[in-house]
Amino acid sequence: MDAQLLILIASFVLLLVLDVPIAVCLGVAAVLSLQSAIGDMASTVVAQRMTNGVASFPLLAIPSFIVAGRLMAEGGMAGRLIDFAACLLGRSTAALAYVCTLSCMLFGAISGSATAAVSGVGGMVLPEMWRKGYSRPFSVALTTVSATTGLVIPPSNIMIVYAVVAGNVSVAAMFLAGVLPGILLGLSIIATSWWCMPELEVAADDQDAESEPESIELPLVKTTLRALPSLLLIIIVLAGILQGIFSATEAAAIAVLYAFVLAVFVYREVPFTALPKILLGSGVTTAVIFFLIAASQALSWVLALESIPQMVSEGLMNLTDNYFLLLLLINLTLLVVGTFMDMTPAVLIFAPIFLPIVTSLGIHPVHFGIIMIVNLCIGLCTPPVGTCLFVGCGVGGTKIVDLIRPLIPYLLAMVIALMVITYWPELSLWLPRLAGQME
Secondary structure, three states: OOHHHHHHHHHHHHHHHOOOOHHHHHHHHHHHHHHHHHHHHHHHHHHHHHHHHHOOHHHHHHHHHHHHHHHHHHOOHHHHHHHHHHHHHOOOOOHHHHHHHHHHHHHHHHHOOHHHHHHHHHHHHHHHHHHOOOOHHHHHHHHHHHHHHHHOOOOOHHHHHHHHHHOOOOHHHHHHHOHHHHHHHHHHHHHHHHHHOHHHHHHHHHHOOOOOOOOOHHHHHHHHHHHHHHHHHHHHHHHHHHOOOOOHHHHHHHHHHHHHHHHHHHOOOOOHHHHHHHHHHHHHHHHHHHHHHHHHHHHHHHHHHOOHHHHHHHHHHHHOOOHHHHHHHHHHHHHHHHHHOOHHHHHHHHHHHHHHHHHHOOOOHHHHHHHHHHHHHHHOOOOOOOHHHHHHHHHHOOOHHHHHHHHHHHHHHHHHHHHHHHHOOHHHHHHHHHOOOOO
């Protein structure tokens, strides 16, 4: 190991241990490493690489989707989607768990944010679940894992980030590739809920028999009409991109306009006075993401200069050249990474390292992108850096240690779903191929 690589690893790990923001860790490590090779010009070169790293047209979609997501989150979408899910799945005690998962899937996909799904859906569903006899740890654990499905079902900002990092990967292909795996992930969570709570299903027959309406046709029609404008956002974005009407970046701008009209004029949940706060919050989130992207692109350039991806690739290939074992090793690595690193920096750092390996195995970059995102979704629900876990504990008023036991079955179910997604490529690639989005 040469001095330059040693400085890069040591400085990055030290800053990370000192709890320095991850973007700063990436940038400083890149500068210190490069400085040992080219001297005082290192900071200038890194600054140039950071600037070039965010000079990408597809990245312009991210701030727009963030604004659209915040407008949808503040605009009363959660309650309407919960009512819609309840009419589809029933109003019994046992069905409430399935309603929670379906609501998170829909709201997470529309808002593009797992934390927004935890707070938005959780804030409304959790009190009802507690009233119906669900334990606080179980209900919070269920909401936490369910919220991550919205990052796999499009539109998703992390898919745009991956598409940019991976190079010649279509954002539209990534969006389509996430549909079926996202549904599989949601179904695995619903199946786990069914398996974990047979006592609630038995109690549901007596407890809710009198509370069922005489006819559910009118409520179903009414709640569907109330939720339909929100659901149309996904259809508009995907259909517009696939039909060639607009690009992913233009679709994001249209999503902002649509969410603005819906939240301000149709649902009337967002007053004009709230718009500055929404835009400011969106700006802060965008700045954090773009700083991460810029710093990681600079570090990726330094890693490429040091031939790190090739070294990792050769190391893994020397361990085994078996397709199944290599994918298993990569999955295990990403699962570990997800426990201590947030999703965006993990994609930015590890996608360039693992992509040469998986492409040499004949794995399509779009398929690997879905594998990586599902992996890191699991990390959002695990300590010590589980963002959704922390938000869920805050919304549900419970401690992380109390969630460990109810979380285990859900995490196992998500890992099983991940294995299916990993070793069944057509689950991810069928829709992009059908739509003609694959190269």
